[in-house]
Amino acid sequence: MDMFVVRGGRRLRGRVRVSGSKNAALPIMASAILADGPNVLHGVPELVDVTTLGQLLSALGVEVTRQPAPVSATDNLPPADPEMQAPDPVDPSGEASVLYPFGLGQPAEDQPGSDFLAPPAPLRLEVQSTGPCVAEYDLVRRMRAGICVLGPLLARRGRACVSLPGGCNIGDRPVDLHLKGLRALGAELRVERGYIIAKAKRLRGARIYLGGAFGSTVTGTCNVMAAATLAEGTTTIEAAACEPEVVDLGTFLNAMGAKITGLGTPFLSIEGVERLSGTEHTIIPDRIEAATLMIASAITRGDVVLDNVCLEHMTAVAEKLAEIGVTLETVGRTARVTVRDELRVADCIMLPYPGVPTDTQAQLMALLAVIPGISIVTDKVFPDRFLHAAELVRMGAQIRREGPSAIVSGVSELSGASVMASDLRASAALVLAALAARGESVVRRIYHLDRGYDRLALKLNDLGAGIVRATDSPEAMPASLAIGAADLWPADEGSHELRGPNWLRARERLRIHQPEVE
Ligand code: EPU
Numbered sequence: 001m002d003m004f005v006v007r008g009g010r011r012l013r014g015r016v017r018v019s020g021s022k023n024a025a026l027p028i029m030a031s032a033i034l035a036d037g038p039n040v041l042h043g044v045p046e047l048v049d050v051t052t053l054g055q056l057l058s059a060l061g062v063e064v065t066r067q068p069a070p071v072s073a074t075d076n077l078p079p080a081d082p083e084m085q086a087p088d089p090v091d092p093s094g095e096a097s098v099l100y101p102f103g104l105g106q107p108a109e110d111q112p113g114s115d116f117l118a119p120p121a122p123l124r125l126e127v128q129s130t131g132p133c134v135a136e137y138d139l140v141r142r143m144r145a146g147i148c149v150l151g152p153l154l155a156r157r158g159r160a161c162v163s164l165p166g167g168c169n170i171g172d173r174p175v176d177l178h179l180k181g182l183r184a185l186g187a188e189l190r191v192e193r194g195y196i197i198a199k200a201k202r203l204r205g206a207r208i209y210l211g212g213a214f215g216s217t218v219t220g221t222c223n224v225m226a227a228a229t230l231a232e233g234t235t236t237i238e239a240a241a242c243e244p245e246v247v248d249l250g251t252f253l254n255a256m257g258a259k260i261t262g263l264g265t266p267f268l269s270i271e272g273v274e275r276l277s278g279t280e281h282t283i284i285p286d287r288i289e290a291a292t293l294m295i296a297s298a299i300t301r302g303d304v305v306l307d308n309v310c311l312e313h314m315t316a317v318a319e320k321l322a323e324i325g326v327t328l329e330t331v332g333r334t335a336r337v338t339v340r341d342e343l344r345v346a347d348c349i350m351l352p353y354p355g356v357p358t359d360t361q362a363q364l365m366a367l368l369a370v371i372p373g374i375s376i377v378t379d380k381v382f383p384d385r386f387l388h389a390a391e392l393v394r395m396g397a398q399i400r401r402e403g404p405s406a407i408v409s410g411v412s413e414l415s416g417a418s419v420m421a422s423d424l425r426a427s428a429a430l431v432l433a434a435l436a437a438r439g440e441s442v443v444r445r446i447y448h449l450d451r452g453y454d455r456l457a458l459k460l461n462d463l464g465a466g467i468v469r470a471t472d473s474p475e476a477m478p479a480s481l482a483i484g485a486a487d488l489w490p491a492d493e494g495s496h497e498l499r500g501p502n503w504l505r506a507r508e509r510l511r512i513h514q515p516e517v518e
Contacts, residue, residue: 004443004457005478006434007466008416012302014463017119018290018309019045019454020283023145023359024245027222028252028283029053030148032062032125034156034226035256037278040067044123044283045454048447052143054123059136060149061129066121120454126278130157137163137194143451144168147175148219150196151227154187160198164191169423171384177210177217181224184208185231205233205272214381215352216241216266222249229258231272240268243353244313248284255279285333287313288359289453292428295363296460297337298326299370299436304463305336316356320348324367345373345410351380362388362429369397370436371410378405388426391419395433395441416441418481424452431456435465440478 020043030053032039044050054064133153140146140163153160164175179189179196185203189196208224210216221241226249228235240246242264250263256279259271285308297304298321311318311330318328325343329336345368350358358381368375369392379385383404393399394417398409416439421427427449434441443449446469449456457467470476 001472002446002469003472004431004446005468005470006431006441006443008434008437008439008441010300010464010466012297012300012304012463012465015305016293016459016463017307018285021245021286022047022049022452024248025050025283026053026145027148027219027249029057029125031152031226031249031253033060033127033149033152034230034276035127035278036275038124038126039278040280041123042282043119046120047454048451049143049145052139053145056135056139056146059132061127061132063126063128065124067124068121133157133159133161135162141166144173145219147178148222150178151182151223154182154198154200155203155227155230158200162196164194164196169387171382177212177220178223181208181210181220182227185227203227203231205231205235207236209238211239218243218246221246225250225260225268225270226253228270229253229273229276233272235270237268238266240266241352242266244284244287252281255281285310288357290314291317291360292363294321294337295367296432296435298339299367299432301339303338305334307334309333309335311335316354317360320346320356343371345371345375347376349378349380358382358385359425361385362425363432365406365408366392366429366433368408368410369399370414372412373410375408376405377408387422388429391430392433394419395437413438415439418442421445421448424448440480442477442481444472
């Protein structure tokens with residue numbers, strides 16, 4: 001298992017490109033099952049969930065290949081002029097300076113140096129066989145979005161056997177609404193041996209209410225909407241999820257020949273068609289990665305320009321960051337993130353779109369943890385999604401859980417520590433906290449991060465962070481995190497003579513380690 005060793009206290013500076021959205025790419029890839037003919041997807045991020053879904057789709061008879069990158073404008077650019085580059089991203093003077101000689105508004109392609117991590121090669125998906133219908137537990141348990149093959153399989157192949165994903169560290173994640181929607185379309189479904197086993201001759205359009213106790217369901221809406229595209233007649237979904245990722249799937253399906261209206265609203269209308277053909281589509285930018293990078297800039301009091309940001313998808317987050325005191329200057333798909341004044345505490349409530357997304361809760365909590373004062377963070381989507389709070393406390397944060405909320409009493413500084421990632425966004429929050437902390441930190445179990453962020457450590461390092469990936473082993477632990485007597489009671493606290501407080505401390509240690517001494 002790998003871990004990150006993060007050297008804290010460096011201001012991030014420079015320019016970075018946001019990747020395509022994971023949560024848009026996954027249901028879109030799954031919907032390739034519906035098509036007669038190849039689909040070509042641009043901007044699919046390079047991350048483990050994409051690879052896992054690729055394996056699942058291969059097992060379901062879909063050929064998945066990354067095509068060689070097309071020749072782009074950047075390929076013909078002369079090497080970057082060092083005079084035009086941003087200075088060393090780690091600014092030893094600590095003073096802000098103008099780093100962006102190309103201007104905020106220019107597209108990334110025109111900027112030497114900014115093609116580090118150029119967009120990935122397009123992904124091509126083509127159904128080779130419509131026979132296989134089983135999505136095995138071994139793949140679905142690794143990536144819950146595997147459930148997104150259920151609707152497409154049922155609609156196109158009339159049969160599906162998809163593993164229930166199982167437990168999750170961010171709270172209960174039932175799929176009852178997925179099943180309710182597909183049943184309403186006429187599917188016969190049962191759960192047996194841990195699998196959803198479903199069949200339907202041809203799905204029939206229906207009126208479906210998809211609201212649940214915590215709002216609508218993102219992947220549930222994707223599943224039912226995708227299935228309804230090939231149903232007989234018209235389906236209306238009420239309380240549909242409005243997330244941009246759902247809209248992106250709808251846009252993709254429409255490009256394949258589906259007839260969906262109402263995208264981005266809670267009311268979807270889907271007129272069933274006989275067949276869908278392959279198409280070409282570009283995945284929307286990842287709003288959660290963008291928010292994570294914005295918070296990385298803010299928490300290090302940095303100066304970072306993000307390319308490929310879709311700010312229309314991020315109004316609530318942008319407003320929250322502005323309330324906290326982060327300055328966002330935007331031109332087109334580019335945003336510069338700086339901190340010019342003291343940051344302020346803020347209460348945050350995570351809600352379905354267009355609210356502040358639950359997927360930014362942990363990262364915002366890391367930021368609020370280092371802003372003195374009280375902030376209250378409430379997650380209305382996943383009210384148990386707080387495992388990161390206890391790890392932040394290990395770094396010196398003061399956070400108390402109260403039901404679906406966490407009370408954060410910001411401290412002026414965190415101290416580096418060894419912490420354990422529990423899920424994707426929690427991992428990102430711990431990395432952010434480590435960037436801001438004094439000294440070195442170790443973030444363990446970063447396989448969570450690999451699942452959903454496209455080369456985050458590389459991007460952060462390019463901005464001046466000090467992150468080293470290492471195999472998790474005692475030898476790789478930084479010496480600075482070892483606890484030794486000298487660190488605990490440094491010389492500047494007084495002499496080592498066993499008098500006064502030193503004597504009391506030493507006696508205390510002896511009690512702990514050698515209880516028989518007294
Ligand atoms: N819910 C139900 N019944 C259902 C489905 C959901 O009660 O059948 C509840 C859930 O328990 C939760 C709420 O509804 O309280 C919302 O869950 P939703 O179904 O919308 O979540 P999801 O579709 O499983 C997607 C993202 C998550 C993101 C949530 C909420 C993907 C692949 N995953 O999950 O992303 O947190 O929507 O926006 O799109 C992440 O990227 O780190 C991540 C967890």
